[in-house]
Amino acid sequence: MNIDFKELANKYQTPYYVYDFDHITTQYESLKGAFKARKSLIAYAVKANSNLSVIKHLAQLGAGADCVSIGEVKRALKVGIVPYKIIFSGVGKIDSEIKEALELDILMINVESAAELNRVETIAKELDKKARISIRVNPNIDPQTHPYISTGLHENKFGVDIDTAKRMYIQCKNSDNLDPVGIHCHIGSQLTELTPIKESVKIVADLVRNLSALNIDLSFIDIGGGLGIVYDDEVLIDVNDYAQSVLETMFGLDITIVCEPGRSLVGNSGAFVSKVLYEKVNGSKRFIIVDGAMNDLIRPALYNASHKVEVLNDNKEFTDCNLVGPICESGDFFAKNIELPQTEHNDLVVLYSAGAYCFTMASNYNTRGKVAEIAIEDGKDRLIRKRETFEDIIALEEEFIK
Numbered sequence: 001m002n003i004d005f006k007e008l009a010n011k012y013q014t015p016y017y018v019y020d021f022d023h024i025t026t027q028y029e030s031l032k033g034a035f036k037a038r039k040s041l042i043a044y045a046v047k048a049n050s051n052l053s054v055i056k057h058l059a060q061l062g063a064g065a066d067c068v069s070i071g072e073v074k075r076a077l078k079v080g081i082v083p084y085k086i087i088f089s090g091v092g093k094i095d096s097e098i099k100e101a102l103e104l105d106i107l108m109i110n111v112e113s114a115a116e117l118n119r120v121e122t123i124a125k126e127l128d129k130k131a132r133i134s135i136r137v138n139p140n141i142d143p144q145t146h147p148y149i150s151t152g153l154h155e156n157k158f159g160v161d162i163d164t165a166k167r168m169y170i171q172c173k174n175s176d177n178l179d180p181v182g183i184h185c186h187i188g189s190q191l192t193e194l195t196p197i198k199e200s201v202k203i204v205a206d207l208v209r210n211l212s213a214l215n216i217d218l219s220f221i222d223i224g225g226g227l228g229i230v231y232d233d234e235v236l237i238d239v240n241d242y243a244q245s246v247l248e249t250m251f252g253l254d255i256t257i258v259c260e261p262g263r264s265l266v267g268n269s270g271a272f273v274s275k276v277l278y279e280k281v282n283g284s285k286r287f288i289i290v291d292g293a294m295n296d297l298i299r300p301a302l303y304n305a306s307h308k309v310e311v312l313n314d315n316k317e318f319t320d321c322n323l324v325g326p327i328c329e330s331g332d333f334f335a336k337n338i339e340l341p342q343t344e345h346n347d348l349v350v351l352y353s354a355g356a357y358c359f360t361m362a363s364n365y366n367t368r369g370k371v372a373e374i375a376i377e378d379g380k381d382r383l384i385r386k387r388e389t390f391e392d393i394i395a396l397e398e399e400f401i402k
């Protein structure tokens with residue numbers, strides 16, 4: 001990344017997130033280009049990074065949005081994504097969310113259970129509408145990724161099995177208030193193997209052909225997201241190979257491909273920058289304590305994830321240490337048993353690959369305000385979210401003090 005982290009630290013203080021918008025553009029364009037042989041919609045999975053300026057940047061490139069709450073739908077609409085490019089997914093949608101999604105006339109609701117289909121039908125009937133739906137199929141494929149981000153096995157809570165899906169499509173066909181337009185699968189995240197993706201898309205494409213024989217003709221096949229990024233030394237799936245193997249499963253089908261990438265569009269665009277507060281040694285263990293913490297970036301604590309770390313100083317002597325934040329939890333670490341140079345107070349520490357599932361998972365634990373977010377575009381930096389103040393954090397409580 002060609003970013004002057006020190007200059008940004010002087011201008012915006014630390015900790016902060018910075019995102020390279022030109023990298024996001026490159027990621028979007030290469031995926032869109034890989035599918036150019038077909039009609040396709042790249043629906044950005046907003047939960048990866050839901051900053052309004054990030055969504056707007058993707059909207060301007062032509063992206064749609066894959067949303068998992070009505071709040072995300074509203075974010076997408078707010079920055080100009082048109083309703084017919086918005087999908088509403090998620091295993092537990094609230095009645096009010098379904099109602100609002102129908103009123104907003106988005107492209108489709110991804111339904112994840114037979115019970116949910118009944119809810120959507122009832123609510124659509126009350127509103128005198130025909131709900132465009134797609135059904136999330138769980139193809140029972142092991143995506144070979146971390147268990148917490150694996151979603152395509154029957155033991156996971158997501159989607160329905162093939163037989164249930166078929167019954168649900170027939171219910172749709174016979175309903176005045178349901179319009180089956182799509183089919184969906186998403187087997188997991190941070191995928192680096194193509195075979196499981198190909199197998200699951202093939203299962204779904206075969207089901208589309210079966211349904212067609214029943215006079216249920218779908219317009220959209222949503223192959224989910226899940227493409228991995230580089231955190232460490234991962235070998236990634238080439239997007240052209242990805243598109244090619246997806247397209248191969250679709251012979252004979254006149255259908256629009258929908259793809260819902262989150263991480264792969266924004267993950268490698270981002271960095272999280274904090275500064276060294278202190279070093280200390282407990283027994284024989286060396287610790288570097290920085291001003292950022294697990295409330296800002298929880299992936300190491302949550303998934304034991306690793307992010308590449310760089311200390312910005314000139315020391316050449318690296319020794320083993322743990323890189324930790326100030327929070328009162330032993331889970332508050334960014335890296336363990338890692339070789340880093342000796343540091344001084346105020347040295348900057350960069351964690352790379354922090355554009356996805358980092359800021360969006362931040363909390364106010366320990367009454368720490370969420371940090372600033374910065375965009376770099378055409379070599380220029382700009383603030384895209386202010387650092388939260390103490391007043392921001394207490395704003396919704398203050399009036400209730402008795």
Ligand SMILES: *Cc1c(COP(=O)(O)O)cnc(C)c1O
Nearest residue numbers: 045089189225226260261262263
């Ligand atoms: C989270 C999610 C995605 C995005 O996954 P990435 O690994 O970030 O690409 C896509 N679709 C659904 C339904 C999701 O829940």
